[in-house]
Amino acid sequence: MGDMLLSIRDLEFSYGAVQALRGVNLDVSRGSITCLMGRNGVGKTTLVGAIMGLLKSSAGIINFDGQIVTNWPAFKRARSGIGLVPQGRRIFPKLTVSENLIVGMQAAGGRTKAIPDSVVEMFPIIKTMSGRLGGDLSGGQQQQLAIARALVGMPKILLLDEPTEGIQPNIITQIGHVLRKLVQEHNMTVLLVEQYVDFVREYGDHFYIMNRGRIVANGNTDQLHAGVIQEHLSV
Helix, strand or coil: CCCEEEEEEEEEEEECCEEEEEEEEEEEECCCEEEEECCCCCCHHHHHHHHHCCCCCCEEEEEECCEECCCCCHHHHHHHCEEEECCCCCCCCCCEHHHHHHHHHHHCCCCCCCCCHHHHHHCCHHHHCCCCEHHHCCHHHHHHHHHHHHHCCCCCEEEEECCCCCCCHHHHHHHHHHHHHHHHHHCCEEEEECCCHHHHHHHCCEEEEEECCEEEEEEEHHHCCHHHHHHHCCC
16 A cells, blocks of 8 residues: 555554454555445544544554654644544534634644635635634534644644535535545545445545454455445445
8 A cells, every 4th residue: 555654553442341442453555545434333433533642542553654653642643743523523613614723723733824725725615604603504514614624734644534424415525526636636645434335435545444343354445345345334
Protein backbone atom coordinates (compact mmCIF):
# COMPACT_ATOMS: atom_id res chain seq x y z
CA MET A 1 0.00 0.00 0.00
CA GLY A 2 2.98 2.31 -0.33
CA ASP A 3 4.26 4.83 2.20
CA MET A 4 2.30 4.46 5.42
CA LEU A 5 1.09 7.56 7.24
CA LEU A 6 -0.70 5.55 9.96
CA SER A 7 0.24 2.07 11.14
CA ILE A 8 -1.49 0.25 13.98
CA ARG A 9 -0.09 -2.93 15.48
CA ASP A 10 -1.71 -5.33 17.97
CA LEU A 11 -3.99 -2.63 19.39
CA GLU A 12 -6.25 -3.60 22.27
CA PHE A 13 -8.85 -1.78 24.33
CA SER A 14 -11.41 -2.87 26.91
CA TYR A 15 -14.49 -1.31 28.44
CA GLY A 16 -14.08 -2.87 31.87
CA ALA A 17 -14.37 -6.63 31.39
CA VAL A 18 -15.53 -6.27 27.78
CA GLN A 19 -12.67 -6.36 25.26
CA ALA A 20 -13.61 -4.11 22.33
CA LEU A 21 -10.36 -4.22 20.32
CA ARG A 22 -8.46 -7.49 19.96
CA GLY A 23 -5.01 -7.19 18.43
CA VAL A 24 -6.02 -4.80 15.63
CA ASN A 25 -3.52 -4.32 12.79
CA LEU A 26 -4.28 -1.65 10.20
CA ASP A 27 -2.27 0.48 7.74
CA VAL A 28 -3.28 3.68 5.98
CA SER A 29 -1.06 4.78 3.10
CA ARG A 30 -0.47 8.44 2.33
CA GLY A 31 -2.82 10.00 -0.19
CA SER A 32 -5.45 7.28 0.03
CA ILE A 33 -9.01 6.76 1.23
CA THR A 34 -9.07 3.71 3.50
CA CYS A 35 -12.49 2.49 4.60
CA LEU A 36 -13.23 0.71 7.88
CA MET A 37 -16.36 -1.42 7.63
CA GLY A 38 -18.33 -3.83 9.79
CA ARG A 39 -21.69 -4.43 11.41
CA ASN A 40 -22.87 -2.28 14.31
CA GLY A 41 -21.05 -2.77 17.60
CA VAL A 42 -17.91 -4.49 16.28
CA GLY A 43 -15.44 -1.84 17.46
CA LYS A 44 -15.13 0.66 14.60
CA THR A 45 -15.89 3.80 16.62
CA THR A 46 -13.75 2.48 19.47
CA LEU A 47 -10.82 2.13 17.08
CA VAL A 48 -11.27 5.69 15.83
CA GLY A 49 -11.40 6.91 19.43
CA ALA A 50 -8.18 5.07 20.22
CA ILE A 51 -6.43 6.55 17.17
CA MET A 52 -7.53 10.05 18.16
CA GLY A 53 -6.49 9.52 21.78
CA LEU A 54 -10.00 9.86 23.18
CA LEU A 55 -9.65 6.29 24.47
CA LYS A 56 -6.43 4.91 25.97
CA SER A 57 -5.48 1.57 24.47
CA SER A 58 -4.34 -1.16 26.86
CA ALA A 59 -1.76 -2.66 24.47
CA GLY A 60 -0.32 -2.16 21.01
CA ILE A 61 1.34 0.60 19.01
CA ILE A 62 0.00 3.54 17.01
CA ASN A 63 2.57 5.02 14.63
CA PHE A 64 1.54 8.27 12.96
CA ASP A 65 3.80 10.01 10.46
CA GLY A 66 6.88 8.24 11.79
CA GLN A 67 6.19 8.90 15.47
CA ILE A 68 4.85 6.55 18.14
CA VAL A 69 1.79 8.42 19.44
CA THR A 70 0.25 5.61 21.49
CA ASN A 71 0.57 7.48 24.78
CA TRP A 72 0.02 10.99 23.46
CA PRO A 73 -3.07 12.89 24.69
CA ALA A 74 -5.76 13.78 22.16
CA PHE A 75 -4.81 17.47 21.93
CA LYS A 76 -1.23 16.59 20.98
CA ARG A 77 -2.43 14.18 18.30
CA ALA A 78 -4.73 16.89 16.90
CA ARG A 79 -1.82 19.33 16.76
CA SER A 80 0.37 16.74 15.04
CA GLY A 81 -2.12 16.53 12.17
CA ILE A 82 -4.93 14.10 13.07
CA GLY A 83 -8.39 15.55 12.36
CA LEU A 84 -11.66 13.96 13.48
CA VAL A 85 -15.23 14.17 12.22
CA PRO A 86 -17.06 12.23 14.96
CA GLN A 87 -20.15 10.10 14.56
CA GLY A 88 -23.27 12.19 14.96
CA ARG A 89 -21.39 15.35 13.84
CA ARG A 90 -21.23 16.92 17.34
CA ILE A 91 -21.10 20.47 16.11
CA PHE A 92 -21.69 23.16 18.74
CA PRO A 93 -25.38 24.07 18.31
CA LYS A 94 -25.20 27.37 20.21
CA LEU A 95 -22.19 28.63 18.27
CA THR A 96 -22.38 30.13 14.80
CA VAL A 97 -20.89 28.44 11.76
CA SER A 98 -17.89 30.78 11.95
CA GLU A 99 -17.43 30.14 15.67
CA ASN A 100 -17.51 26.38 15.12
CA LEU A 101 -14.71 26.76 12.59
CA ILE A 102 -12.65 28.93 14.95
CA VAL A 103 -12.89 26.13 17.54
CA GLY A 104 -11.53 23.76 14.90
CA MET A 105 -8.55 26.01 14.21
CA GLN A 106 -7.82 26.37 17.92
CA ALA A 107 -8.01 22.60 18.48
CA ALA A 108 -5.36 22.13 15.81
CA GLY A 109 -2.99 24.40 17.72
CA GLY A 110 -3.42 27.45 15.56
CA ARG A 111 -1.57 26.07 12.53
CA THR A 112 -3.91 28.19 10.42
CA LYS A 113 -4.83 31.79 11.27
CA ALA A 114 -7.74 32.08 8.84
CA ILE A 115 -10.22 29.71 7.25
CA PRO A 116 -8.45 28.28 4.17
CA ASP A 117 -9.96 29.34 0.85
CA SER A 118 -9.99 25.70 -0.26
CA VAL A 119 -12.37 24.79 2.59
CA VAL A 120 -14.72 27.65 1.73
CA GLU A 121 -14.68 26.53 -1.91
CA MET A 122 -15.62 22.96 -0.97
CA PHE A 123 -18.38 24.02 1.45
CA PRO A 124 -20.14 27.23 0.31
CA ILE A 125 -22.38 27.20 3.42
CA ILE A 126 -19.36 28.51 5.33
CA LYS A 127 -19.79 31.84 3.58
CA THR A 128 -23.54 31.92 3.01
CA MET A 129 -24.45 30.82 6.55
CA SER A 130 -21.47 32.06 8.56
CA GLY A 131 -23.64 33.84 11.15
CA ARG A 132 -26.24 31.09 11.56
CA LEU A 133 -26.25 28.95 14.69
CA GLY A 134 -25.04 25.39 14.16
CA GLY A 135 -28.22 24.03 15.73
CA ASP A 136 -30.35 25.76 13.09
CA LEU A 137 -28.70 23.91 10.19
CA SER A 138 -30.15 20.84 8.54
CA GLY A 139 -28.52 17.46 9.15
CA GLY A 140 -26.67 17.60 5.84
CA GLN A 141 -25.47 21.14 6.50
CA GLN A 142 -24.29 20.14 9.98
CA GLN A 143 -22.29 17.29 8.48
CA GLN A 144 -20.66 19.67 6.02
CA LEU A 145 -19.83 21.99 8.92
CA ALA A 146 -18.37 19.09 10.94
CA ILE A 147 -16.08 18.15 8.06
CA ALA A 148 -15.10 21.77 7.46
CA ARG A 149 -14.36 22.21 11.19
CA ALA A 150 -11.86 19.34 10.98
CA LEU A 151 -10.35 20.61 7.73
CA VAL A 152 -9.64 24.19 8.84
CA GLY A 153 -6.74 22.86 10.94
CA MET A 154 -5.19 21.42 7.74
CA PRO A 155 -4.73 17.87 9.12
CA LYS A 156 -2.49 15.28 7.51
CA ILE A 157 -5.11 12.58 8.05
CA LEU A 158 -8.87 12.98 8.34
CA LEU A 159 -10.81 10.44 10.42
CA LEU A 160 -14.53 10.33 9.59
CA ASP A 161 -16.96 8.19 11.55
CA GLU A 162 -20.10 7.34 9.52
CA PRO A 163 -20.31 10.68 7.65
CA THR A 164 -23.15 9.49 5.37
CA GLU A 165 -25.39 8.29 8.20
CA GLY A 166 -28.82 9.91 7.98
CA ILE A 167 -27.76 12.26 5.16
CA GLN A 168 -29.72 12.94 1.96
CA PRO A 169 -28.27 11.42 -1.24
CA ASN A 170 -27.11 14.68 -2.85
CA ILE A 171 -25.04 15.57 0.24
CA ILE A 172 -23.60 12.03 0.34
CA THR A 173 -22.40 12.52 -3.24
CA GLN A 174 -20.94 15.92 -2.36
CA ILE A 175 -19.06 14.41 0.60
CA GLY A 176 -17.62 11.74 -1.67
CA HIS A 177 -16.44 14.32 -4.19
CA VAL A 178 -14.88 16.42 -1.41
CA LEU A 179 -12.96 13.43 -0.04
CA ARG A 180 -11.65 12.51 -3.47
CA LYS A 181 -10.64 16.12 -4.12
CA LEU A 182 -8.82 16.31 -0.78
CA VAL A 183 -6.77 13.27 -1.70
CA GLN A 184 -6.10 14.12 -5.32
CA GLU A 185 -5.53 17.88 -5.07
CA HIS A 186 -4.45 18.46 -1.47
CA ASN A 187 -2.49 15.26 -0.77
CA MET A 188 -4.64 14.45 2.25
CA THR A 189 -5.14 10.97 3.69
CA VAL A 190 -8.54 9.70 4.83
CA LEU A 191 -9.63 6.94 7.18
CA LEU A 192 -13.37 6.52 6.78
CA VAL A 193 -15.76 4.46 8.90
CA GLU A 194 -18.55 3.59 6.49
CA GLN A 195 -21.26 0.95 6.09
CA TYR A 196 -22.58 2.16 2.74
CA VAL A 197 -20.96 -0.36 0.39
CA ASP A 198 -21.63 1.56 -2.83
CA PHE A 199 -19.96 4.65 -1.34
CA VAL A 200 -16.89 2.61 -0.37
CA ARG A 201 -16.66 1.08 -3.84
CA GLU A 202 -16.97 4.43 -5.57
CA TYR A 203 -14.67 6.58 -3.44
CA GLY A 204 -12.48 4.23 -1.39
CA ASP A 205 -9.07 2.80 -2.29
CA HIS A 206 -8.71 0.16 0.41
CA PHE A 207 -11.02 -1.50 2.91
CA TYR A 208 -10.78 -3.23 6.27
CA ILE A 209 -13.66 -5.15 7.83
CA MET A 210 -13.99 -5.60 11.58
CA ASN A 211 -15.90 -8.21 13.55
CA ARG A 212 -15.87 -8.63 17.33
CA GLY A 213 -12.95 -6.29 17.75
CA ARG A 214 -10.73 -7.90 15.11
CA ILE A 215 -9.83 -7.20 11.49
CA VAL A 216 -11.29 -10.14 9.55
CA ALA A 217 -10.77 -9.01 5.93
CA ASN A 218 -8.96 -6.32 3.96
CA GLY A 219 -7.92 -5.45 0.44
CA ASN A 220 -8.40 -3.01 -2.42
CA THR A 221 -12.01 -1.92 -2.85
CA ASP A 222 -12.28 -3.73 -6.19
CA GLN A 223 -11.97 -6.92 -4.10
CA LEU A 224 -15.08 -6.03 -2.10
CA HIS A 225 -17.16 -8.64 -3.88
CA ALA A 226 -20.48 -10.28 -3.01
CA GLY A 227 -18.91 -13.16 -1.08
CA VAL A 228 -17.03 -10.83 1.28
CA ILE A 229 -20.15 -8.72 1.82
CA GLN A 230 -22.31 -11.77 2.50
CA GLU A 231 -19.83 -13.23 4.99
CA HIS A 232 -18.90 -10.14 6.95
CA LEU A 233 -21.42 -7.35 6.34
CA SER A 234 -24.87 -8.83 5.68
CA VAL A 235 -27.29 -8.55 8.60
